[in-house]
Amino acid sequence: xxxxxxxxxxxxxxxxKGDELQVLLIHRSAPPFEGxxxxxxxxxxxxxxxxxxxxxxxxxxxxxxxxxxxxxxTFHDLDERNGVAVAxxxxxxxxxxKLAPREAWRPAWYPVRGLPxxxxxxxxxxxxxxxxxxxxxxxxxxxxxxxxxxFTLSQLQRVYESIFNRKLDKRNFRKxxxxxxxxxxxxRHVTDGAHRPARLYAFKERQHIIL
Amino acid sequence: xxxxxxxxxxxxxxxxKGDELQVLLIHRSAPPFEGxxxxxxxxxxxxxxxxxxxxxxxxxxxxxxxxxxxxxxTFHDLDERNGVAVAxxxxxxxxxxKLAPREAWRPAWYPVRGLPxxxxxxxxxxxxxxxxxxxxxxxxxxxxxxxxxxFTLSQLQRVYESIFNRKLDKRNFRKxxxxxxxxxxxxRHVTDGAHRPARLYAFKERQHIIL
DNA sequence: CCAAAAGTGTTGGCTGTACACCCATGT
DNA sequence: ACATGGGTGTACAGCCAACACTTTTGG
Numbered sequence: 001x002x003x004x005x006x007x008x009x010x011x012x013x014x015x016x017k018g019d020e021l022q023v024l025l026i027h028r029s030a031p032p033f034e035g036x037x038x039x040x041x042x043x044x045x046x047x048x049x050x051x052x053x054x055x056x057x058x059x060x061x062x063x064x065x066x067x068x069x070x071x072x073x074t075f076h077d078l079d080e081r082n083g084v085a086v087a088x089x090x091x092x093x094x095x096x097x098k099l100a101p102r103e104a105w106r107p108a109w110y111p112v113r114g115l116p117x118x119x120x121x122x123x124x125x126x127x128x129x130x131x132x133x134x135x136x137x138x139x140x141x142x143x144x145x146x147x148x149x150x151f152t153l154s155q156l157q158r159v160y161e162s163i164f165n166r167k168l169d170k171r172n173f174r175k176x177x178x179x180x181x182x183x184x185x186x187x188r189h190v191t192d193g194a195h196r197p198a199r200l201y202a203f204k205e206r207q208h209i210i211l
Numbered sequence: 212x213x214x215x216x217x218x219x220x221x222x223x224x225x226x227x228k229g230d231e232l233q234v235l236l237i238h239r240s241a242p243p244f245e246g247x248x249x250x251x252x253x254x255x256x257x258x259x260x261x262x263x264x265x266x267x268x269x270x271x272x273x274x275x276x277x278x279x280x281x282x283x284x285t286f287h288d289l290d291e292r293n294g295v296a297v298a299x300x301x302x303x304x305x306x307x308x309k310l311a312p313r314e315a316w317r318p319a320w321y322p323v324r325g326l327p328x329x330x331x332x333x334x335x336x337x338x339x340x341x342x343x344x345x346x347x348x349x350x351x352x353x354x355x356x357x358x359x360x361x362f363t364l365s366q367l368q369r370v371y372e373s374i375f376n377r378k379l380d381k382r383n384f385r386k387x388x389x390x391x392x393x394x395x396x397x398x399r400h401v402t403d404g405a406h407r408p409a410r411l412y413a414f415k416e417r418q419h420i421i422l
Numbered sequence: 423c424c425a426a427a428a429g430t431g432t433t434g435g436c437t438g439t440a441c442a443c444c445c446a447t448g449t
Numbered sequence: 450a451c452a453t454g455g456g457t458g459t460a461c462a463g464c465c466a467a468c469a470c471t472t473t474t475g476g
Contacts, residue, residue: 007218007295050287050295074285074297076261084218084261084297086285154455171457172439179437195453196446365428382430383466390464406426407473 007084009053010041012072012129013062015094015109016146021162022094022109023126024061025116029104032079033119039126040107041085051211054088061107062097068145069211072129078120089129091145113165134163141182141203150186150200153177218295220264221252221333223283223340224273226305226320227357232373233305233320234337235272236327240315243290244330248321250337252296262422265299272318273308279356281421283340289331300340302356324376345374352393355414361397363409364388 013024025037040061044053051071059065068091075085099107110116112130115123136142143159157173177183184204189197224235236248251272255264262282270276279302286296310318321327323341326334347353354370368384388394395415400408 047293049293050285071285074261074282082258082260086295152455169439169441170455171441174456176438191447193448194455195448196455198455363428380466380468381428382468385429386431387465402474404475405428405473406475407428409428 006043007086008041008043009050009057010039010075010085010087010125011054011057011061011069012039012087012089012126013058013092013097014089014112014129014133014146015092015097016159016162017094017109019158019162021112021130023112023115024097024099024107025110025118026061026105026107028119036117036119037110037115037122038119039087039122050086054086054211058088058090061100062092063100064092064097067092068142068207071211072125072132075121075125078122078125087125087129089132091133091142093146093148095148130163137163141180141205141207144203144206150188150202152190152194152198152200154198156201217254218297219252219254220261220268221250221286221296221298221336222265222268222272222280223250223298223300223337224269224303224308225300225323225340225344225357226303226308227370227373228305228320230369230373232323232341234323234326235308235310235318236321236329237272237316237318239330247328247330248326248333249330250298250333251318261297265297265422269299269301272311273303274311275303275308277419278303279353279419279421283336283343286332286336289333289336298336298340300343302344302353304357304359306359341374348374352391352414352416352418355417356419361399361411361413363401363405363411365409367412 015022015024024040026040028034028036028038040057042053042057044050045056048056054069054071055065058067058069069088070090072087072089075087077083078085094109112126115126118126133142137160143156146159147155153174154170156177157168157170160173161168182204183201186200186202188200190200191197226233226235235251237251239245239247239249251268253264253268255261256267259267265280265282266276269278269280280299281301283298283300286298288294289296305320323337326337329337344353348371354367357370358366364385365381367388368379368381371384372379393415394412397411397413399411401411402408
């Protein structure tokens, strides 16, 4: 009943870029932690609920709205000022993301392995999000969110490899993916700079916002 | 930046009683939802962080402090008054729990299958907690929290059966539990009203508060 | 002596993993 | 011609599910 602490929403936004898992960070141009990087976040707008705030934040940063978004965890005291932060994580296809060209904040993608100095305890938040993402790959088809609608199995494999940060066996990977029955094979093939025409696949179902 | 909503902590407290999975509920003696039952919860005390509030709440209701407790999910608008509620779930051994004998609130155990009319959307919260608990049984040893230190494999099996709400095969269950290597067999046996002396086991590691 | 609960093995199917070569294309 | 990446099959091991009877004790 006493001392309602302030609270914020954070959104850890992942993408795959250059066969690497990357996160969207913004630059802090004022104290505290001036010059460090941070996960995008903010406070609730009037009348908004948590999920709406996360959706809005994601849209502010990337212009995207129909992508995978899920609540992650609620952290306390990240900023050491007794605030509460409800963290979400999102998966986006970076081609579609239009980063807001705000001078002060300079949103930019950073590889998850090899982050700059982060503000608050944002490294822990990203670490937590990464573990969750890895767990989800095992039993869901969230990977579609990081790929265009049609993709080759090799592309899909590279997504898995960059999230798990290790090589996978090609034949076993293909067998497993196909046996899950979540993919439809198309008759289309590509040769976009590839050396051999590759068959395109799509996910049967694309579930988006998970709130 | 605007309209910081109020927010609360909820604690879904599970136990096994009479071979049934039960939840601790308190009775609402005033509107809204007068006469309905609700998950124990409350607001943060001064200077307290989220986890501390959950620990305190659990202790208020049961007198217990060194038990399994984990953050579950942060709900919004459960009460339809724009509040935010950070839900936790706890696993307790009901023999040890001393329910506060408060006249107004009348804390009591209720079987998870067969709940009374609940206030707010507390049924959804319990449903969510139950799914999480089931998932955790598959890859952790949280079950120890619902049992005394020493227990028989049959007791352990009954815990699993009441959480999953279905019968399990005795031989397969024993094989699986033993092969996980999380149990130590003792030389002690019991015949506490049983019909044949049963060997007692204990979990090798007991991790408690998970925050 | 009957009811109740503890304890105990084997088999078959499925799943996951390890492992190596050929082919089509672009340069 | 060669470098690059797509595509393919088999064999073994471990895991899970199905399945029934014997033993001990309390009443």
